[in-house]
Amino acid sequence: MSALHLNFTLWLLCLGGVLYNLVVGEYPYTWSCNSTAAACTRQLKAAEESFTPHTKCKLECVSTSDQQDKGFFSTRVLWPRPKHVSGNSGKTAVVNVADLAYNGNTINNIAADDLEQLVENFKSKYSDSNSKTESGDAVEAELNFTFEVNNGTLVDFTDSSDESYELTITSSTNEDGEVSIDARVKASSYFGARHGLETLSQLALTDPVDGKTYMVTGIKIEDSPYYLWRGLSVDTSRNFISPPVIKNILTGLAAAKMNTLHWHLTDSHSFPYVSSRVPEMSQYGAYLPNKIYSADDIADIVQYAKKLGIRVVPELDAPAHVGYGWQWGPSAGKGNLVVCLGKEPWTEYCLEPPCGQMNVVNDDLYLTLKKLYTDLKESFPSDWFHMGGDEVNFNCWKSEETITDFMKTKGWKINDEGFMKLWDYYQTKAYGQLKEAREEESSKAILWSSRMTEGDDLSLLSKDDYVIQFWGTTVGDSEEAKKHKKQLKEMLEKGYRVIMSNHNELYLDCGFGAWVGAGPNNWCSPFKSWHQVYMSDIRQWIEDEKVDITETKAKQQVLGGETAIWTEQTSDSDIIYKVFPRTWAYAERLWTNPSKGESGDLGSWEEAEERLTHFASLMKEEGRGAVLSNTMKPEYCLQNDGKCVLESNGSYIKLLHPELILVVSVFHLFSLYYS
Amino acid sequence: MLVLLLACFPALIQADFAWSYKCGEDSVCQRVPLAETNGEYIPLPKCRLACKAGGTLWPFPTGEVRIGSNVVSVNVGDFAVEAARTTRLQEAVAVFKNHFKSFTAAGEAQVKVQFQISDETSDLSLKSDESYRLWIQTHNGNSIVVITALTFQGGRHGLETLSQLIQCEDQSCYMAADVLISDAPKYPWRGVLLDTSRNYFSVETIKKVIDGLSASKLNTFHWHITDTHSFPFYSKRRPRMTEWGAYSPEQIYTEEDIKDIVHYADVRGVRVLPELDAPAHSGNGYQWGEEEGLGKLAVCVNRDPWEKYCVEPPCGQMNLANPNLYDVVEDIYRDMLDTFTGSAFHIGGDEVNFNCWNTTKEVTDYMDGKNIPRTEEGFMELWNEYQEEALARFKKANGGKLKDMILWTSHMTEPEFLHYLDPSIYTVQYWESSTNKQLPNLVKQGFQVIMSNYDDLYLDCGFGAWVGEGNNWCSPYKGWQKIYMNDPKKYLAAQGVTDPALWAKIVGGETAMWTEQAGDQNAMTKIFPRSYALAERYWSDPTTGWFEAEPRLVYFNSIMEKQRGIYGNTLKPEWCVQSQGICKLNKF
Secondary structure, eight states: OHHHHHHHHHHHIIIIIGGGGOOGGGOOEEEEEETTTTEEEEEEOOTTOOOOOHHHHHHHOOOHHHHTOOSSOOOTTOSSOOSEEEOOOSOEEEEOGGGOEEEEESSOOTTHHHHHHHHHHHHTTSOSGGGGOOTTSOOOBEEEEEEEEEEOOOOOOOTTOOOOEEEEEEEEEOTTOOEEEEEEEEEEEHHHHHHHHHHHHHSEEEOTTTOOEEEESOEEEEEOOSOSEEEEEEEOSSSOOOHHHHHHHHHHHHHTTOOEEEEEOOOSSOOOBOOSSOTHHHHHHOSSTTSOBOHHHHHHHHHHHHHTTOEEEEEEEESSSOOTTOTTTGGGTSOOSEESTTOSSGGGTOSSSSOOEEOTTOHHHHHHHHHHHHHHHHHOOOSEEEEEOOOOOHHHHHTOHHHHHHHHHHTOOSSHHHHHHHHHHHHHHHHHHHHHHHTOSSOEEEEEOOGGGSGGGGGGSOTTTEEEEEOSOSSOOSHHHHHHHHHHHHHHHTTOEEEEOOHHHHBTTTTSBOSSSOOSBOTTOSOOOHHHHHTOOHHHHHHHTTOOOOHHHHHHHEEEEEEEEOOTTOOTTTHHHHHTTHHHHHHHHHHHOOOTTSSTTTTSHHHHHHHHHHHHHHHTSGGGTOOOOOOOSOHHHHHSTTSSSOTTTTSOOOOOOHHHHHHHHHHHHHHHHHO | OHHHHHHHOTTOOGGGOOEEEEEOGGGOEEEEEGGGGTTOOOOHHHHHHHHSTTTTOSSOOSSOEEEOSOEEEEOGGGOEEEOOOSHHHHHHHHHHHHTTTTOOOOOSSEEEEEEEEEETTOOOOTTOOOOEEEEEEEETTEEEEEEEEEEHHHHHHHHHHHHHTEEEETTEEEEESSEEEEEOOSOSEEEEEEEOSSSOOOHHHHHHHHHHHHHTTOOEEEEEOOOSSOOOBOOSSOTHHHHHHSSSTTSOBOHHHHHHHHHHHHTTTOEEEEEOOOSSSOOTTOTTTTTTTSOOSEESTTOSSGGGTOSSSSOOEEOTTOTHHHHHHHHHHHHHHHHOOSSEEEOOOOOOOHHHHHTOHHHHHHHHHTTOOSSHHHHHHHHHHHHHHHHHHHHHHTTTOOOEEEEEOOGGGSTTTGGGSOTTTEEEEEOSOTTOTHHHHHHHTTOEEEEOOHHHHBTTTTSBOSSSSSBOTTOSOOOHHHHHTOOHHHHHHHTTOOOHHHHTTEEEEEEEEOOTTOOTTTHHHHHTTHHHHHHHHHHHOOSSOHHHHHHHHHHHHHHHHHHHOOOOOOOSOHHHHHSTTOSSOTTO
């Protein structure tokens, strides 16, 4: 990991550092704004023309129609798009953020320290390069910043946290022509305050060519999220993801105002979580002695997340998706805690190797679960807990005599109906242990969609206790797809709360070569492009599928969504590129929920494309956490808005095969010639 | 031994880790409870080395492989190396030793390495002999390693194989004690293309790519250095090219950068193949002609709607009506020849768009003036005029000699126009689909062919589109299995070519990393481990399939991460690396 980090650092030096020492005179280009399209394009600079940096152009380039304030946004540099933007001055001033004057919080509260820390973090996104301003250049404006926050104390994020904020930038010029900028963030909580500064950091940008920081001189933004639950699920069992990489992911999430890291801590493959009450788990379950998450590692990650306004929700997947880590039962005199462990041929007992499923008839299992639940409660302050619950394989249980014997004594048949009863027996007992461990009357539990969330069996789960994370598909006409769609529809109609992670749009592991067998590609191929992720709109789906649910209820029941990175083919070396920029695309879906027909092109990926490309390039900078996402475009496209689009913008035409284009052009040529 | 381990893994006390490794049935190392190895922790690298002959080798040797099951602990830094006469070979030895520098424990065996290399100054060409013989014998605590080869490249490959027979964990390294391997590649041309025009790549990243090539005995770094998007190659005779063509003044490759890279590659057994793509795929960088009184050098530059004038934005194509163009091209050739010293040169030649020329008055006037009809045949004639003049200028710039000239498949390599090209001059790099009729025709017409068929070997496929939505044009993603199974003989046979003499016209293959959607931060994960799969295909030409190769590749990739810091795309859950032979579908 350290070698990898060293490399990142080297790259960063290349990406960020080198540009400052160039001489602008050598560079033949400048940028200009096309105000109809609000597009900045690279132009050849005429002999006497002054240089307009790309950053300045981007910040000032406001379309004429936007200036009329259609109520949505008026700048192409914000991500996710705020709910309401008005009064964009379309002008910038050069500032030195390091010299920012912080006026404190105008509403008194005891925790000014936490807010002050936010301001310090904001400042640290900018290097102190503006002092190099040469004579004759624009004078730096004075920059003042003020908070108006009711309660800025740093607390753990919960469902009732208020994330809304208002950001106002105004400026004035005195008699001597000196410009003074006032920025102000109004919020009721730490979380809103943090989001406000995140937005402000997108309105003050340092140009890579002249090294100056340009800031918008006037704007008003009123903003709050559409969905409560905005997250990413990370699997650390199939491959270990080291703590520094998890923190890098958190940085990327926070920049786009995501608020949830769902940590799929364990699975059949490995058990890296160190449990103080059951130390055998990681001792038997870790890939290597150092591939573990100790109490200190987790405390550090949780605290890092907390400051970024992110809650970390742990998942202990069960009763399937367990295996390595649970083998110590017999030697400790507790009998088998798991069955079918590593059983072959695996295709008969589970969905992917290695197999493993809980021995749900062993009472010691539940005692162990309670200990783990207690440890997890102490490690993670989250108000929610994920109990897993997916992909139970009945054939595994059927192959174990102790289990079928138990079923017979209960009078359950050895068939699907009987196994559902067995599973329900497990789920009820496990939930009981969870409540006891958490010392709660009713615990907020999440379960993956599964056979138990289908048809009449759904009633086994109380809609007050459980939220269902739906990972089935939302499209298609196959029997399987129809079943999934029906399941989602019924959950909604029966009043269940839902978190969306439908794999056809939100699974980030799809589209690579198969890891079991030759493929050609893995099961959920193809790759989900950022466009698909962006357009993953459950409210639209509800309308299209004629789900019988009122607007108000839909808003209450759909909590939000998560992209998911399963890590069979992912580890430290490649996780960031799979997670970003696609999770940023989903961030805008969840924060803004843009819908078609709101206003012009808003709500379509076409409108979002250049903003996302811009945001992703911004995130590469060291001060912004250096989240190096998958490359979206040639750099040419970043330097030339609107040049890398299909002429038939807006229609669903894919890039033709070059051979076809040659044929088309040759054909086109003949028709020209013969006409 | 155990004491050492305890010292190095603070978290590893026996009680904290329940596992060890054991060579089981089918010569496979499996993770087993410590009790099964009598409480002694056997690390996976040590187990792998002894368990199956050649289980740590990639690509697998083509000749004799005899590896005894004895393993001795060694300290590579202490190896006594004899008979490395040139600084080139001394550097190669230093690179080898450097791979093991973090393993400092003393070894049981004293190791002496002897080289017997006929020509330590050899250059790589299509006729190079890259064979070697590696011999290790251990007696009374002394190991002797002898590497015999005709060329520097062969000797260096032997050293690379030696490095794979030394496996390390914590501070300690273990070496196979008794070895005889004789080995030679089945194809002379084995490479990876990197495009540095669509996005710029740092010199650091380029060296990292070369590290990966070298480790898997790939011998060609094909540098697609320029394209329409940007021109980062600094031409000292025509400095205005980068002034107008670089993304920023710093995103260029200077003469020193290139010399550094060429040297870095050379001591690692890799040649650098430069490409100046033309007459299409050129645009940004060529705009200064008029200002200098040379007229327009390129036309259709950044023209919209791009769909009409090129295959991807931005457009641009050379202005063949302007004779001054050739002086500029010749100067660029001269600059490239100064720095790229290899025996081959790539002159591009793909995806020419006739509509660009047909809609440019200067070009159509020129054609009218020469009575070239504005038909498909006419435009082919115009294009051929470029091709011939460019070749003549190259020859002039190279002191009257050609090199191995390489050209992409295109409209010109289709059966009806192939007569324009001379098979004694051109080697064709084939990027069409594996089922395209051009493939049998090219070998029948006597052309040497390098395989880069996009349906197996393009590394950029399978991601979201970068123009428009959906997935990119050559989706889906090409899994390593597909690349491993890229057997040109099979494709030729499927099109009726069964004569082995014609199969021999295939000189090798390259994976291609086009970089519209790749940059410094993610190119490595797209290039590796998939290019390792190509390495074994074209070195070993295996008769077995990917299924048999998988455990070795998974292991080799993990060594590349730990030992060389080459972080490729992850292939499997770590569980599969530790529990070899179980993560598979049983039907295979």
